[in-house]
Amino acid sequence: MRLFLFGMLCGAVASGAQTVVSLSDIYGSLQSPNFPEPYPRETEVRWNISVPEGYHIRLYFSHFDLEPSYLCEYDYVKVEADGEVLAVFCGREQTDTEQVPVQGDVITSPRTSLSVLFSSDFSNEERFTGFLAHYSAVDEDECGEKIDEDDVCDHFCHNYIGGYYCSCRFGYLLHSDNRTCRVECSDGVYVERVGAFSSADFPRPYPKSSECVYRIELDEGFNVSLTFDDTFDVEDHPDVTCPYDYVKIETGSSEFGPFCGGSSPGQIHTGSHQVVVVFHSDNSGENLGWRLTYTAQGSQCPVPEAPANGVLNPVQSEYTFRDHILVTCLPGYRLMKDEEYMDHYQLDCQRDGLWSDAVPVCQMVDCGNPREVAMAEVVFGSHDNSTHFGATMRYICKEASPLQAHVNRCGQPRRSLPSVRRKRIVGGLSADSAGLFPWQVLLSVEDASRVPQYRGFGSGALLSERWVLTAAHVLRSMRRDTSVVPLDAQHVQVSLGLHDTRDKRLATNRTVETIVLHPHFQPSNYDNDIAMVKLSEAVELSETIQPVCLPPPQSKEGPPTPFPNSLGLVAGWGISQSHPNNNNSSASASSPSPADPFMPSDLGLTSDLLQYVRLPVVSQAECEASYRSRSASYNITGNMFCAGFYEGGRDTCLGDSGGAFVVQDEASRRWAVHGLVSWGGPEECGSQRVYGVYTRVANYVAWIQSHLNADP
Template sequence: MFILVFLFLGGVSSSSEDRKLCGFITSPDYPETYPNNYHSTFHIAVPDGYHISFTFQVFGIKPSERCTSDYVKVSADDKELGRFCGHRRYRSHPGHRSFVSTGSQMEIEFHSELITEDYEDSMFYQGFQAYYQAVDNNECTPPHDSDGTWTPPCQHFCNNYIGGFSCSCRPGYELQSDKKSCKSECSQVLFTEKAGIINSPRYPHTYPEDLRCNYRVRVVENLNITLSFLEFFDVDEQQAGGCPYDILKVFAGGTLLGSYCGRRSPGMLETHSHEVDLVFQTDDYGENRGWKLRYTTGDVDCGAPQSIYNGEVRYLSTNHTAEARYSCKSEYYTLSGEETYSCSLDGRWLNHKGQSEPPTCKPACGRTTLQSTSRILGGADARDGNFPWMVLFPIESLGLGGGSLISDQWVLTAAHVVQDNPEPRMRVGNVKPQHAKDLEGKRVILHPDWVVEDADQRKNFDNDIALVQLSHRVEMGPCVSLVCLPGEGEGFSPVVDKRGYIAGWGKKSDTQKRLRSPILQYAPIFVRETAECKASEKTDQAFTENMFCAGGFGKDSCGGDGGDPLMFEDQSDEVEGKKLFVGGIVSWGLGCGKFGMYTKVQNYLDWIRETIQKVELEEAGLNIETVKIC
């Protein structure tokens, strides 16, 4: 038995990835004479996405009438491409012709008969050598033997690449899940502004085919919508009339107002409704450019801009495109938010970010006229403007206390000062109490972990902090403003040797008979090691992480200073000018002029902010009056 030599790199394979891109096929024993009485079929397979080009390079097969004796037959795509025999001078010789398949497989059939005569003549025929190669299919063009019924693989654009193809769509369409068809999505588009622009997809270019668009306009009930078609109107129509191909339907309040196509613009349509639907449908053919319209509800009027606390807004008009500018009433407030707002088409005042919420005027904090070069030995009289946030609690029967304004409606103080006084009276606005203005407190909020007990028996001042809400807002000015709260970082912590300022109306010494000083006193003091303070005086009072020690050397808070602030300079880089923040609250001491213990405010920032926010949210919408101190 004879064996066929099959010398090509491809072949039959169950996996497209394993199929080779080129190879050789030869007759058995090539280049020697091929054997007699032999028949075999060779299968060529290349990867999917390719077709085969097959070429005989050497050909010498014994000739016969119609190649019925010895022959080579080439087949592909379920049809015979040719049967060949002979040599170069024989008419059935394939020459150097290439045979091309449409698919990725081809069959080569070789046949030789049993020789009974002319054996020596058959020895002159050495068989054949052929070469095949995989050729990339261009799926995006019709095959060379197309009979005109070829269907493109993609609805819009076909993009050929080696081994395959991909589809893409015209602008205005999206490729569907089959990765071949395209569809434009413009259904259930909603417009709710008082005026706007609507146009067909891709306007002013050709609108997509096979559209089902629905544009819905919904405005408030007391407005009527007017449609004004702009520029050109171009929707496919039938010459005999009617709109069987593409059509724009206008519905007002659910009733059909009109159906439109062709090149004649509908012009202006008064709908007499606050609800309009535009339904635009197209077929699968056409090169028309569509339509564009403006809908309006009359002149857009945004009304007066919203007013803000402690600020004002200026504007010349309330019509569309008008501008409004916000500012704060004085230098003692800072504007938080955008300054300029414009009247938009939907009747709202919007800033450049598209936000309608107006800005706020927040009181500036920490402003002081105190000079950094001030040198005080044991204390000194304060001047107006040095500490304009200082609050006095003139509680003659309960002793004296103080606090500091941290907002235009909140005072920060010590819990032991106000624990027995749910509606305290206060004075603010002058270093001399008799010239200060009265304030009323309507709510006292003690820290939830503060233990209320008799002052004479107290051994633990942990969590000695409280908030007092005022019955009226305080207007900021040259004689009254806010002290800043500390920040979160280490730069706001009361570290040892850090200098601060203590201020209050308390006694100047233990021997002073008067309950308070006639003028606000202040002094610079330094933060000390807590261990040093504990060792300076024998005491059974508790020392906790919520306290720190400061003072000594004759500079200290004294009786009547409970709740007063210990203030530090803000040294952060972004601060311009001298600003003070409250780092501590006078809590208890080891004797006047010695060391004092202060509540560490930084430990309570979350409680302060959350408490104020909760109360003010509960009171949102209430008209709280503002009192002017200066």
């Protein structure tokens, strides 16, 4: 027995009358002296148990037999931790004044240490045997604990044996305290005139321990105004102004705030073009945060007055810094600025509230003296020999000259075109030689700057030595939006006197100086589908190159021209009989299906030789009814007419976009361009009751003449 006690107390240290035993293993047992024999009298033994960080200590008794006494005054076992008594045991059975550990009861230390004290008084007459207890280290679940009423971890807590660690949601960073999650929110710079931003995760609680800086940086001349949402929730204090979290607004010369609490700051006029919004949060709290929108108002410029015969665009009720106005003139007038003529002039509203320059004036175009023509005299249309816009003049030949002969012979090819009184030409015919349609021109486009490279062609009709008439959609730049912008003139080439496209060298080729799309062209339904092309150099009229005549202007009282059932001719290289399945228009049940402005030349869908076909004009009522029966979205306007056969057929498809629909005047026997190939659909071209749609040229004679007269 003495040998056993020596083994038990080998780690013990006597402290006066008390023996202290230190236990540091992660499990073990302890027992009263002499156990299982009766314990000695007047004895005190203390066991100090310790385990590594991250663990608790579990203690339970498998045997307990001590002298009973009121409130355990004599013999007892006391369990303590961190200076606090967890339990006092004595006796054999549980009574009102004595507590005995029953089997299954477990005492757990709050931290990593536990102390057990055994004490006996001066007697043990009934020979009580004492106790046997066991302990073990158990892992601590730190994730379930609280720190100042907050969770151990801000976002995610991960427990492991002996410890724990915290992590954050995506987009957050772990603070240096290894438990709080913050955000990196100081790199936002706003340069737009209107914008919005908020605290992170708004309207959910914002991150803790964060310093957020939002910068609004606009050009000098703007003043920024901030408007906070009504929902504003930033941690505050009832007695101290914003000691925890706050929003502060700084400008170059002023500071607003700090703001906190539950009342929105509302609207703040900073009076500056550069604003810094600072948001600070500490390491506690679950407040929702804030959101604001900002706007910038620039210096206001006075509303300018348009010059006489001029136009300002855009027209607004007020203009502020960075707004601009484009000044242009009505047809027949040109802008004069610093003794120089220009097509347009831009004015900018500056930061000081003044326009960048005065509005220029519009002066009437002076065409200058007409050029001299050999063997001809000039006769002016007015008594003062005016050469300004709207004036007229004519040449009177002293004797016949080649030029005068060509000018007087518009719409008169070197040999007669096929009679329009003959029966229908099925599928179209080839023009057997050059000069049958001397006004026919080929418009070729090749734009190597686009990816993929863009190539295509269309047709037009020669009106004079410098001007060609065609459809607007042929020369409109293809864009994703509905803006109407012409193609770059340098990508367009015009071939005249062309019969066989296999050898363009035999034709007269010209580059383009100007492309003029009708100002009211509508890409959505091809209304006002007409355009003019000015050649960079005049062409010499010949037997194979001659202008076509314009029809008389459409009168308001008379019926629209061309008249229903009248016959016209259409020429082009667009469709050949060797490709009967080709279709130069595709349809949609919901929108008009205008013909493609250019047909790719590498698809094998073109004819080498010029083709032509004879078609009847369809009544306007039948034209509208045909397309209305397919979809209510088709819009046949008064600027369009239909031609073709009710039963359909491939000849309806012949002709290139922009090509002329010519009708012969019965009195003068001259051919005039009454229509331009515009669009068709919706079924495959040549289907029953699918007519081609043409631009009604008679409605645009005045517009055409304004360009011809202004720059012949």
